[in-house]
Amino acid sequence: MPNKLLVLSDSHGFDVELDLLWDRHSKDIEAIIHCGDSELSPKADELEGMVTVKGNCDIGSFPEVVTHSWEGLRIYVSHGHLHGVKGSSDQIVQSAKRADADIVMHGHSHIAEAYENEGILVLNPGSVRLPRQRVEATYALLERKDNAVEISFLEFNTGKLVFKENWSIPSKKR
Numbered sequence: 574m575p576n577k578l579l580v581l582s583d584s585h586g587f588d589v590e591l592d593l594l595w596d597r598h599s600k601d602i603e604a605i606i607h608c609g610d611s612e613l614s615p616k617a618d619e620l621e622g623m624v625t626v627k628g629n630c631d632i633g634s635f636p637e638v639v640t641h642s643w644e645g646l647r648i649y650v651s652h653g654h655l656h657g658v659k660g661s662s663d664q665i666v667q668s669a670k671r672a673d674a675d676i677v678m679h680g681h682s683h684i685a686e687a688y689e690n691e692g693i694l695v696l697n698p699g700s701v702r703l704p705r706q707r708v709e710a711t712y713a714l715l716e717r718k719d720n721a722v723e724i725s726f727l728e729f730n731t732g733k734l735v736f737k738e739n740w741s742i743p744s745k746k747r
Contacts, residue, residue: 582680
């Protein structure tokens with residue numbers, strides 16, 4: 574049974590390329606989350622079945638924020654431009670805490686990273702089109718392993734591992 578979560582952001586007009594992710598990971602994933610700036614129509618076939626939020630470059634009726642449940646954890650998804658994520662994750666973490674979330678996912682900065690802030694996992698999958706602070710265009714695969722979440726950052730074109738992080742789930746959520 575699929576239990577991984579695929580997270581991407583800032584695809585900026587990629588359409589058929591998104592199908593590559595479905596094809597590459599469809600047997601292993603429970604859901605795909607797009608953290609905004611797809612620059613596609615909310616009705617685009619390539620976004621069908623994805624949990625998607627509105628980025629600063631998106632038009633159309635995407636939601637600004639979505640909450641999603643996965644493996645007993647609550648996820649707060651926002652592009653991040655309305656939370657000032659280029660300067661700090663503090664504002665988006667406070668919004669996630671108000672939503673009783675364990676994980677916050679965002680894009681906007683195009684910088685692939687995962688770290689903990691006030692007990693919440695903050696994840697930016699990077700950009701599958703226009704990466705910053707690294708050469709590789711990235712997305713992330715999350716897998717729950719007992720009391721931890723393993724985050725693998727993969728290169729968009731090849732699917733090869735770029736780097737990996739682990740987050741220990743706080744004891745109150747285990």
